[in-house]
Amino acid sequence: xxxxxxxxxxxxxxxxxxxxxxxxxxxxxxxxxxxxxxxxxxxxxxxxxxxxxxxxxxxxxxxxxxxxxxxxxxxxxxxxxxxxxxxxxxxxxxxxxxxxxxxxxxxxxxxxxxx
Amino acid sequence: xxxxxxxxxxxxxxxxxxxxxxxxxxxxxxxxxxxxxxxxxxxxxxxxxxxxxxxxxxxxxxxxxxxxxxxxxxxxxxxxxxxxxxxxxxxxxxxxxxxxxxxxxxxxxxxxxxx
DNA sequence: CGATCATATACCAATATCAGCATATGAAAG
DNA sequence: CTTTCATATGCTGATATTGGTATATGATCG
Numbered sequence: 001x002x003x004x005x006x007x008x009x010x011x012x013x014x015x016x017x018x019x020x021x022x023x024x025x026x027x028x029x030x031x032x033x034x035x036x037x038x039x040x041x042x043x044x045x046x047x048x049x050x051x052x053x054x055x056x057x058x059x060x061x062x063x064x065x066x067x068x069x070x071x072x073x074x075x076x077x078x079x080x081x082x083x084x085x086x087x088x089x090x091x092x093x094x095x096x097x098x099x100x101x102x103x104x105x106x107x108x109x110x111x112x113x114x115x
Numbered sequence: 116x117x118x119x120x121x122x123x124x125x126x127x128x129x130x131x132x133x134x135x136x137x138x139x140x141x142x143x144x145x146x147x148x149x150x151x152x153x154x155x156x157x158x159x160x161x162x163x164x165x166x167x168x169x170x171x172x173x174x175x176x177x178x179x180x181x182x183x184x185x186x187x188x189x190x191x192x193x194x195x196x197x198x199x200x201x202x203x204x205x206x207x208x209x210x211x212x213x214x215x216x217x218x219x220x221x222x223x224x225x226x227x228x229x230x
Numbered sequence: 231c232g233a234t235c236a237t238a239t240a241c242c243a244a245t246a247t248c249a250g251c252a253t254a255t256g257a258a259a260g
Numbered sequence: 261c262t263t264t265c266a267t268a269t270g271c272t273g274a275t276a277t278t279g280g281t282a283t284a285t286g287a288t289c290g
Contacts (some may be wrong), residue, residue: 015130
């Protein structure tokens with residue numbers, strides 16, 4: 001037997017650098033397939049195929065707009081990865097770092113509003 | 116070309132369920148190869164090969180003890196994954212969830228949640 | 231309708247991966 | 261030194277994956 005199918009497995013879907021790049025690009029908002037092709041340096045079929053894989057594990061969705069397809073990332077679907085990772089974060093230095101992060105976030109919230 | 120080599124890439128190393136299970140087992144402490152074989156239901160060569168992959172990306176280390184090899188996890192090497200993921204956590208509901216987590220950790224240290 | 235643009239899919243060749251089995255290495259015990 | 265235990269490695273067959281090229285689908289425009 002070979003490796004478990006990339007489909008239906010977020011871990012495998014994200015294991016490919018190209019697909020991670022696509023997700024990164026989509027974090028700036030909805031993008032056309034052509035826009036992704038231009039942003040990264042990948043062929044159009046390549047991008048379409050990667051989008052298919054990402055779509056099958058729910059990491060991206062699209063809405064049709066005329067002959068365009070606007071893809072967007074669905075970051076919440078990364079949760080399985082996050083959850084698995086959480087066990088290990090705790091093992092290295094999770095507690096201190098997270099409290100530190102939260103403190104920054106809490107006290108940074110009030111400063112946000114004034115320009 | 117096929118997929119980028121599993122070696123030298125933490126994302127790919129962790130994409131395999133079997134290797135994740137091995138890491139999970141190793142989180143309980145140092146383990147012998149044979150102990151891992153017994154804990155999971157994998158053949159000894161399989162375990163050895165997975166350990167090799169994990170070792171090549173630094174996710175495990177071992178020390179020799181007689182004819183045994185005691186492997187241990189090196190969770191800090193998961194950091195690239197964590198860092199990449201951090202961008203997305205922020206995008207979904209990081210703020211609320213993490214504050215919630217911290218609150219539970221801070222005030223509920225001896226308690227448990229009632230269903 | 232026919233032409234054109236945006237995207238998806240089919241097919242291909244090269245290669246990597248996985249699991250299983252057999253075997254090699256290496257240490258320790260008799 | 262020979263056997264035995266623990267682990268690693270080599271080889272193989274089946275399959276999956278990737279990127280490329282060509283083509284199909286589908287919508288818009290003239």
